[in-house]
Amino acid sequence: MAAAERSLRADARRNREAVLDAAAELFAQDGENVQMDQIAARAGLGVGTLYRHFADKQALRAAIIGRRFETVTRLAREAEEEDDAWTAFETLLVGYLESVEPDTAFRFSILSAEEPTWADIESEKDAFRTIMTRICRRAVEAGHLRADFDADDFILITRGAMANMSGHGGWRRHLTLQLEGIRVV
Amino acid sequence: MAAAERSLRADARRNREAVLDAAAELFAQDGENVQMDQIAARAGLGVGTLYRHFADKQALRAAIIGRRFETVTRLAREAEEEDDAWTAFETLLVGYLESVEPDTAFRFSILSAEEPTWADIESEKDAFRTIMTRICRRAVEAGHLRADFDADDFILITRGAMANMSGHGGWRRHLTLQLEGIRVV
DNA sequence: AGTGAACCCGAATTCCGGTTCCGAATATAG
DNA sequence: CTATATTCGGAACCGGAATTCGGGTTCACT
Numbered sequence: 001m002a003a004a005e006r007s008l009r010a011d012a013r014r015n016r017e018a019v020l021d022a023a024a025e026l027f028a029q030d031g032e033n034v035q036m037d038q039i040a041a042r043a044g045l046g047v048g049t050l051y052r053h054f055a056d057k058q059a060l061r062a063a064i065i066g067r068r069f070e071t072v073t074r075l076a077r078e079a080e081e082e083d084d085a086w087t088a089f090e091t092l093l094v095g096y097l098e099s100v101e102p103d104t105a106f107r108f109s110i111l112s113a114e115e116p117t118w119a120d121i122e123s124e125k126d127a128f129r130t131i132m133t134r135i136c137r138r139a140v141e142a143g144h145l146r147a148d149f150d151a152d153d154f155i156l157i158t159r160g161a162m163a164n165m166s167g168h169g170g171w172r173r174h175l176t177l178q179l180e181g182i183r184v185v
Numbered sequence: 186m187a188a189a190e191r192s193l194r195a196d197a198r199r200n201r202e203a204v205l206d207a208a209a210e211l212f213a214q215d216g217e218n219v220q221m222d223q224i225a226a227r228a229g230l231g232v233g234t235l236y237r238h239f240a241d242k243q244a245l246r247a248a249i250i251g252r253r254f255e256t257v258t259r260l261a262r263e264a265e266e267e268d269d270a271w272t273a274f275e276t277l278l279v280g281y282l283e284s285v286e287p288d289t290a291f292r293f294s295i296l297s298a299e300e301p302t303w304a305d306i307e308s309e310k311d312a313f314r315t316i317m318t319r320i321c322r323r324a325v326e327a328g329h330l331r332a333d334f335d336a337d338d339f340i341l342i343t344r345g346a347m348a349n350m351s352g353h354g355g356w357r358r359h360l361t362l363q364l365e366g367i368r369v370v
Numbered sequence: 371a372g373t374g375a376a377c378c379c380g381a382a383t384t385c386c387g388g389t390t391c392c393g394a395a396t397a398t399a400g
Numbered sequence: 401c402t403a404t405a406t407t408c409g410g411a412a413c414c415g416g417a418a419t420t421c422g423g424g425t426t427c428a429c430t
Contacts (some may be wrong), residue, residue, distance in 0.1 A: 009396090009397060009398075009405095009406060009407070010397070010398090011396070011397065011408085012397095012406075012407060013408090014245060015407085015408085019230055024334065028302065031420050035387060035388080036387075036388060036389085037387080037388090037410095040409090040410090043249070045408075045409080046408060047388090047389080047407035047409080047410065048376090048389095048390085048391085048392095048407090048408060048409055048410065049407075049408055049409070051389065052406095052407065052408075053391080056388080057387095057388065057389090070402095090324065090328060111296060111348055111351075112351070113351035113352055115422070122337065128189055138395095143369060144369055145368060145369060146365070146366075146368075146369055146370065149367055152355070152358075153358070153359075153362060153367065156349050156355055156358060156359040156362065157359075159345075159348045159349050159363065160244025160344075160345030160346070160348055160349065160359060160363070161343045161345070162348065163296055163345055163348030164341050164344050164345065166296075166297070170337070170341055172343075173337075173338070173341060174338075174341040174345060174371075177341065177342065177366075178345070178362065178363055178367060179366055179367060179368045180331070180366045180368060181331075181363070181364055181365045181367075182330055182331055182334055182342065182363060182364060182366075183329065183330060183331075183364045183365060184328060184330060184331055193376095194375095194376060194377070194426085194427060194428080195427070195428090196376095196377070196378085196426070196427070197376075197377065197427095199376095200377085200378080220416090220417060220418085221417075221418060221419085222380095222417080222418090225379095225380090230378075230379080231378060231379035231380050231420095232379080232418090232419080233377095233378060233379050233380065233420080234377080234378055234379075235423085236418095236419065236420080237376095237377070237378075241418080241419075242417095242418070242419090250386065371430105372402090372429105372430090373428105373429095373430090374427105374428100374429100375419105375426105375427090375428095375429105376425105376426085376427075376428100377419105377424105377425080377426070377427085378423105378424085378425070378426085379422105379423095379424080379425090380421105381420105381421100382419105382421090382429085383418105383419085383420070383421095384417105384418085384419075384420085384422085385416105385417090385418075385419090386415105386416095386418095387414105387416100387419090388413105388414090388415090388416105389412105389413085389414080389415105390405090390410100390411105390412085390413070390414095391410105391412085391413095392409100392413100393409095394407105394408080394409085395406105395407085395408070395409090396405105396406080396407075396408085397404105397406075397407085398403105398404090398406095399402105399403090399405100400401100400402090400403090400404105
């Protein structure tokens with residue numbers, strides 16, 4: 001793909017970016033229900049142009065989702081720099097959620113789970129998961145997280161928080177509950 | 186509505202039930218993406234008949250969701266009978282989630298949050314919430330739940346669990362984490 | 371057992387949004 | 401500057417799914 005990018009005509013590359021930006025913004029805002037026409041309009045282009053760059057709507061979505069994964073992966077790398085194991089974990093957790101909060105499309109794509117030919121994204125997904133796993137492990141070993149906590153649990157927690165992001169900012173409260181537990185023993 | 190039911194012709198009432206049952210089953214199974222034709226077929230009726238009983242697809246959905254609320258409200262009433270405050274709470278929590286697990290449509294409608302003209306359902310929703318609030322309060326007062334736990338938190342917790350119901354049965358694990366907390370202090 | 375209102379049926383229509391297509395416009399090589 | 405390959409634009413197309421509509425059917429009352 002990097003090679004392909006280089007061989008793209010100047011205007012084409014510019015437009016491709018415009019499409020990506022417009023799509024990102026609209027998908028983030030309205031999630032699933034955005035029309036190709038709207039994206040084209042926002043990008044100041046014709047629909048035809050979208051299809052020149054992306055096979056179909058699904059592909060465009062995939063590109064957007066992939067982008068966000070790159071973002072959070074970068075974020076994870078930063079978090080890993082933290083000296084304290086707990087700080088690293090908390091930074092990742094909160095950073096991830098904050099980054100994802102305004103992106104309706106991403107949240108829904110995660111929550112919907114089905115995701116047919118989402119195969120494209122797999123590699124980005126893995127990159128994130130790898131780092132995330134290390135950070136979790138470190139926090140467990142340092143005794144800051146329950147001994148049986150693992151990467152899958154991180155996903156459970158974040159999905160849970162994401163489910164409480166619509167409208168009311170209840171997800172922060174929920175995160176507290178998840179960290180501390182609701183039961184008194 | 187009760188009066189209207191009485192004045193319905195025998196076959197009409199029967200068909201109405203058939204539609205409701207068929208719709209409930211299909212919506213539960215496939216969530217959002219069910220066609221009116223399918224529902225009609227499953228009910229052994231023509232599409233026209235669906236529209237005789239429900240203004241549009243949305244109205245039908247609303248009726249189904251309302252139904253499930255009635256179910257869980259009944260469930261809550263039962264839970265409240267429990268002598269032990271914690272047992273009552275746990276019964277409600279787990280019972281609610283188990284009851285909701287197989288109902289894709291319901292889960293999505295809760296998670297999607299937007300809910301345009303969902304106003305119809307409000308009363309059913311309130312009925313449930315009232316009882317649920319009492320049960321939570323009792324568990325708090327008995328010292329089984331953190332002191333600041335309230336009805337809104339119940340919703341956060343359940344939404345969280347519901348977000349982890351697609352496919353993998355991870356929601357039970359998530360529920361444990363939510364009850365006990367993931368952090369070690 | 372007749373009558374009319376209520377009800378049912380499902381083909382036809384409408385609506386909606388993704389995708390295609392090809393002439394016009396534009397960038398780059400020579 | 402010209403030629404040629406690329407890219408753009410957006411009206412037209414198309415399929416899928418909701419909704420309508422009017423003629424046929426069934427119930428319930430007398």
